[in-house]
Amino acid sequence: MEGLIILQNNDSIAGSIKIRNDIYEEVSFKANTSTDFKIFGPSDIKSLEYEGGYHYDALEIKEGEKAFLLRIVSGHLSLYQFYQKLFIKTSDGSVIELQHDEDKAVDRHLIEDKRYVRSLVFLTSGCPQLKRKIERVNYLATDISNLIEEYNQCVDPSYEAPTRNVANLRTEAGVRAGIGISKMQYLTQSFLYSNATFGPNSSILGGVFFRLTFRGKLSAQPEMILSKKESHFSGKLSSTADDQQIDVSLTSLEFPLSIYYTFPTQNIRPFISFGGVAAFALKKEATRHANGSDITLNMDNDFLGYKMSFGALKSFGSKYVAGVEYSISNTYGNRNYLIQNFRWFTQEITLRVSLDLTRSAD
Secondary structure, eight states: OEEEEEETTSOEEEEEEEOOTTTTTOEEEEETTOSSOEEEOTTTEEEEEETTTEEEEEEEEETTEEEEEEEEEOSSSEEEEETTEEEEEOTTSOEEEEOOOOOEEETTEEEOOOHHHHHHHHHTTTOGGGHHHHHHOOSOHHHHHHHHHHHHHHHOTTOOOOOOOTTOEEEEEEEEEEEEEEEEEEEEGGGSSEEEEEEEEEEEEEEEEEEEEETTTEEEEEEEEEEEEEEEEEEEOTTOOSEEEEEEEEEEEEEEEEEEEEOOOSSEEEEEEEEEEEEEEEEEEEEEEETTEEEEOOOOSEEEEEEEEEEEEEEETTTEEEEEEEEEEEEEEOTTOSSOEEEEEEEEEEEEEEEEHHHHTO
């Protein structure tokens, strides 16, 4: 991912950062002017940040031991995360761990570890009205971050809580458009279970999507896509002797919802996805021509199915992401009918561009 590091002399260097599970302990960084990645520890640099608005500061968590801590809240009191532990940095630069262990059973009673509550009461003593909230707060980054922001606003009314990523969340909005090749299968029981496979025929699509990504890897992506498909068949349906011609046209609004996994590589990041699709017909036509007569085929207004895809993404600057995606979908119509079932099998290749809303809000 694109990012930068801050040196001990406060100079900043832009480049690429490898996101790894041990980022709290060291970071692999390649400057834009270099071809090689180098390892930097918390004693080598002051801080680092990468796309999505994630900031890590090099802080001393124990005497003689430094680490990169994820900054969640900045202000008079700042909240940091180190693996599953939470730390507070005060305005004078002191770093204090909010200590908390798993609750223990003693003499058949569950003893809850509340040491972090006592620390919070002490650190926020300037705003005693928060004490009751502190006594009820859970040892969760989301809960404590809200409390710290409330304290910062208490001691400084001009304080504005910045956009933060408590759980390393990143939000994007974008557009996706492309072309496809679709086949349609038609099955009717009214003609001795006759069936036919149409196509392949071309299709076009385009729409918008919203993407919520956790730690740069796992994403949920709802979409709204406008799609136009056509299929044509000429010949004999199975189990029939007469020549048939069937023409089908469908313009629909599709609503895919997929889970994406993006591999944590550099520059080009491949991904895979799987999800469901619901589609609603905006315009539909289905006609069978046989023996000199035209018969309008019954087609539902809604289709259901599944979708899978793979592709690759590349970041441009800290805000924009572009990519290419190949997808396969299967959608079914007339699911409740005993006759005239429709199934669309579609392969699509699309281009996509998105804007990082998290970074844009910084």
